[in-house]
Amino acid sequence: MATTEEMRLDGNAVAGLLGEVFAAEMTAAVVRCAHCGTAGAVATAQVYAHGPGVVLRCPGCTGVVMRFARVRGRMLADLHGVGMLSAP
């Protein structure tokens, strides 16, 4: 059985999901972490997608940057960890 860390993906894996939420290609967008200020491509976020929702964490401080879950047909997005998002 793989450990949680071995199951960890990166932002590339949620390109489709992010496209659904933001209606744009977001993996090349730059996100600044609201917790520590680290800025980098969304593609470099640590992604945990094997649970009921999807969690994106900052590669600098591992703080939660974005969370997504589909609940009763609705997409819930928690973006409180996003300091700034700059899309191409």
Next chain:
Amino acid sequence: MTPWRSAVVRDAVRETASASTLVFDIEDWPGHRAGQHVDVRLTAEDGYQAQRSYSLSSAPEQERPAITVERLDDGEVSPYLVDEVRAGDFVDVRGPVGGWFVWHARDGGPLFLVAGGSGLAPLMAMLRHRSLAGSDAEATLLLSARSPDDVLFARELEALDGARVERTFTRSAPEGWTGYARRVDREMLAEVAPAPGARVYICGPTGFVEGVAGDLVALGHDPSRIRTERFGATGG
């Protein structure tokens, strides 16, 4: 953006004992860039849906988009795609998606591609694109596979024009093999990698990708020139 589309499997090609390439006919396919992927969704008769993301292994120049899938034995989607799907079957596809782990011939080189197992798929799209676009970008592929039987696109890799291919076998090497027979490490990268400044793309299992990226940074490569794509634990 990027709606779900119904894709017809035009061809299912066995690559290795555990991997197959699926070639699709997709109406209104907008074309893709090398390194992009698609989400594939399967729907069971009772309505249950499962969805996974797979890299396109075909070049943009090729007539039909194709994905190459490695079977994870306890997986929900990959065993079906690798072993069950036949020409004429339908699957739902969303894509192409991703805009970061991509390379275009006009980006130039030198290019250093590092593949762990089926992490070769998106890098193969880049190598095919390089050839078909007539790019003269210097390109080096370092491929880590368990054994020669596990190498995807083995015959095509023999015939890549102008690209250098280095292989390492982590479990069993052929009789008389004098090349690398261990996991990718810093010493191997120091021997194989082009000088810092090259565009680096690494794809494979999470631990593999992070190990290689860390070693390349230690060897003087600028993290901003290194692009990574992790596909999680193999066998997970």
